[in-house]
Every structure is written in C-alpha cells, then in structure tokens.
Amino acid sequence: MKFILLTHQRELLRPTNSGKLALDLLPEQSCLMVWDRVKPNADLLSYIETSHVGLVYPAEHSNSSKHIVLTEMSHAQLQLFEYVIILDSTWQEARKMVNKSPYLQGLPTIEINCEYDSTFDLRRNQIEGGLCTAECVAMLLKYNNQIQQSSDVLNSLHQFIVK
Template sequence: MKIFLLTHERELLRPTNTGVLAQNVAPEIVERIVWARNEPNPSLLNAINQGNTVLLYPLDDADVAPIESFENIILLDATWQEARKIFNRSPYLKNLPRAQINPQQMSQYQLRRNQPEGGLCTAECIMEILKAKSHTDIAERLNSAFGIFNSKIRN
C-alpha cells in the first residue's frame, strides 16, 4: 500500500501541517509529492497509469469507491481552498475513482478556518485509511504522534 500526499507548496512551510507526521511515522507507506501544476510527478502518474489508484476527495454524488479495494491512495495535502485548486487544475486526477471516508469521530484538529463539517486534517485522514486497510498498529502510532503534535500546537 502507498499513500501519496499530493502537497501544495505552501503546506511545506506551515508549522501546522500534519502530513509530515504521517510521513515520519510511516515512511514506507506515505510519500510526499509537491504539486506542480504544469509538471505532474512521474511516479504519481505511473501509479495512476498502472491502475489500482484512488483519490480520497469528497464527493457530492453516490459514485464512491471502497478505499479498501485500492493499493494506492492519493490524498490532497493542503487547505480546503488549495485542495480544490489542485483538483481543478490537475486533469490527471479527474478520471480517477474517488473514495471518501466516514470518520467515527469529529476532527480533533481545530486550527484551520473554513473547515467543513466532518472534515479531517491530513493526519486524521491517513489514520482512517490505515484503519480501513487493517494497519491499526501504524494508525495507533500516528494517533499518538498526532496527540502530542496537537497539544503542542494549541499551546
């Protein structure tokens, strides 16, 4: 399994970015790719072209793929506004099957404005993916790291 974090460049400078936690906890699973509008990453395009890749992105319709049945998951690592920009300006993402997660709890990450109801931060999304893919031990390690991160960032 591979989780590709398609990351907006501004996210790299934010001390509140949680994608880095997942990358540190599970470097063998989580790969960060900085989004470049005009130069898509070759390894990401290769994963897309090989199939078995899904985009975790909210849907308005009922055409949802079960995340458990995919080996590669692309997650947009950005603010909600930046994530929409990445999606809208990346034609290679448009035809991917899309999945969404149904979290069991509300987000514990309350630092960003304009967070939609039910929205999760990057680390929380990755925890949900890991649980769905039966990687509960890694999900628990990420949850512990996220708890420490969250308490530090709030203080």
C-alpha cells in the same frame, strides 16, 4: 496500500502541516509528491497509468463516476488500491488542485465516513466533517485493519496539536 501525499507547495512551509507525521511514522508506506499545476509529477502520472490509484475526496465535490464511501467494513474495498492519494493542503487548495489537474479528475474517489469529528483545530475555515491529512491516514489504516499504526498516527497527532 501506499499513501501518496500530494502536497501543495504552500503546505511545505506551514508549521501546522500534519502530513509530516504520517511521513515520519510510515516511511515505507508513504511518500510526499509536490503538486505543480503546470508540470505534474512524472512518478505520480506513471502510478495513475499503471496502478490502481484512488483519491481521497468527498463525493459531493467529486466529478468521478467511481466513488467509494469507506466505513468500518471497508477492508475489501481498500484492497482494490495499490496507492491512495491524499491531498495535503487546505480544503480551498485541495479543490483547486483537483479542478486544475485533469489526471486527478478521472480517479476513483474515496470518501472517509468518519465516526468522530476532527480534533485538528490549528486552522480555520475547514469543511464540516473534514479531516486533516494525518487523520485521513489514520482512518485509512484503521479501515485496512492496521490498528496499531492508526493509533500511532492519532497519538502523534494529539501530541502535535497540544504543543
């Protein structure tokens, strides 16, 4: 499973972007693609057409008929996906990205059922139960039995937050 951080343009300039941690720690397993409303990334469209791709997105906001809620026992469910798209943006931007991108709307959605509250407090106006990009990556790694990598991402996030 590889992670595609579909990143809003504004996120590239934010010093609080936690997606950078995943990209630095997992260079073989993650990539950044910049979201563009008018001109979608050609590689992303190709992956969606030819691969098994899921989108991390909460069920209550999803229009997809295919929805998975991840829990501790989700390893087999994650094996269905070659790529997992994580929207690297604020929650408000993430909703706009999905609403303005028909190619994302039909993807199976993956909701992370996290057993803890987010520790990411560098931004305001987060949705309840929402996780930052690095936390999403860490939880997906954990549910995929990649415990050490998950721990590395969370430890790096903790250091990032306390700076």
